Amino acid sequence: MQLHDFEKAVLDGDIGLLNDLIDRVEKTGDFDLLYEAAGLLVDYGYVGQADHIYEILIAYMPDEPQLKIDRANTLMELGDEDDALLLLSEVTQDQEEYTQALLALADYYQMIGMAEAAVGKVKEALSRSPHEPVIRFAYAELLLDAGRYLEAAKLYTELYNEGHNEIASIMIPLRLAETYSAGAAYEEALPYYEKLLKDEQLPDTLFGAAFAYYQSSQPEKSVQLLEQLIEMDPDYFSAYMLAGQAQSQLGDDEQAYGLFEQGIKRDEFDKELRLSAGKSALKLGIPLEAEEHLQHAIALDPEYIDAIVTLASLYNQQEEDEKLLSLLTEMNEEQMDIPLLSAFKAYALEREEQYAHAYVSYSKAYVGMKDDPSFLDKYARFLLDEGKRDEAIEVVRTLVILEQPEEWTAFLETLNDEEV
Known part of the structure; x- marks a missing residue:
């Protein structure tokens, strides 16, 4: 019998x-084969069967620390953390495998959200084996997870410069690219993405590189990579959004709109694509299409503020007050606390001659909105029309501080002359 x-x-x-x-090999006493089989089963996701093998092996070799660590790992995957921690506690500091036990504990603490405890265990492991690549990599992973990007990048770079291209089945150049991108250092990420793409063009790598190019104000290269990605995987939905944004950055709103619409055909439930398509349609001067996309976005998420504000702005510009008031009437009290929506409602009600409201x-x-000159101008005129002169004067003074428009400056000067 073989593996x-x-x-x-x-x-x-x-x-x-x-x-x-498993039963037959146990009876033969070929524990080396059983141990290899357990590792194979873990790789294939048969964790329960692997755990059973480790349990058998521990029964025959109860003092073997490696078996305790291996079984603790499978128990954690199976959700039996208490027994896993008990096994790890049996690995003592004087044993060579203690460092592995510390890393297993670090994984556990990270899994349950105890980041500081996880870092502490890895630091202890690092103090025992300061030059061990796997431990330094584990520490870098924790730093990355904690948002300490510069420290993580430094460790990954040291490992990479030492010739470690891959650790624990993870490509170090990929980690460097992701770490720099996560820290918004997109230009530093690009060389690593480029190296990865030379070796193999995977969808996630193409997207990551395209995003880094976009954030580095290189939309042409971003579009090129995204075109490759969409051809490779037409259902990579995020590619349509980013490609549209890149085309918009290039000033090609027509191409951007086309890409957003392509994405919607692939995923009609993506509210962000709907919003982007609506905004592009507005730029292209096709308000009916914009309205349709924005209405779809709001139907998908009735609390989607960006879409609500954009649609309300469209209705306000077109003075479609019935639609505008209908839209805003459906808003809850919290949403109507947004000053711009209150302003749109005020404009519509004024046009409808509902002056008190x-x-x-x-x-x-x-x-x-005391820093919005356009709003202040409208509000001041409304107050004057309503005979609320004192309130209007307060608004005008706020406006003049911001912009000093000739008309309102003259208005205040007239007031001063009257007072004299």
Whole structure:
């Protein structure tokens, strides 16, 4: 009996045969084969069967620390953390495998969100084996997860410069690219993405590189990579959004709109694509298409503020007050706390000659829009028309501080002359 017998049973999905093989090998006493089989089963995701093998082996070799660590790892995957921690606690500091036990504990603490405890265990392991690449890599991973990007990048770079291209099945250049991107150092990420793409053009790598180019104000290269990605995987939905944004950065709103629409055909439930398509349609001067996309976005998420504000702005510009008021009537109280929406409501109510209600909305909007000259101008005129002269003067003074428009400056000067 050999290891490939286990692999064939796994590939065939024959659990009965797999369990039978485990029992037969146990009876022969070939524990080396059993141990190799456990590792194989872990690789294929048969964690329960692997755990059973480790349990058998520990029964025969109860003092073997490596088996305790291996079984602790499978128990954690199976959700039995208490027994896993008990096994790890049996590995003592004087044993060579203690460093592995520390790393297993670090994985556990990271999994349950105890980042500081995880870092502490890895630091202890690092103090025991300061030059061990796997431990330094584990420390870099924790730093990356904690958002300490510069420290993580330094460790990854040291490992890479020492000739470590891959550790724990993870490409170091990929980690460097991801770490620099996560820290918004996109130009530093690009050389590593470029190296990865020379070796193999994978969808996620293409997207990561395209995003880094986009963030580095190189939209042409971003578009080139995204075109390759979409051709490779038409269902990579994020590519359509980024490609549209890159085309928009290039000033080609027509191409951007086309890409957003392509993405919507692939995923009609993506509210962000709908919003982007709506905004592009507005730039292209096709308001009906813009309205349709924005309405879809809001239907997908009734609390999607960006889409609500954009659609309200469109209705306000076109003075479609019935639609505007209908849209805003559906908003909850928290959403209507947004000053711009209150302003749009005030404009519509004023045009509809509902002046008392307009005054309420203007007053509400004023609290958060004292730095918006256009709003202040409209509000001041409304207040004067309503005979609220003192309130209008306050608004005009706020406006003049911001912009000093000739008309309103003259208005205040006239007031001063009257007072004299």
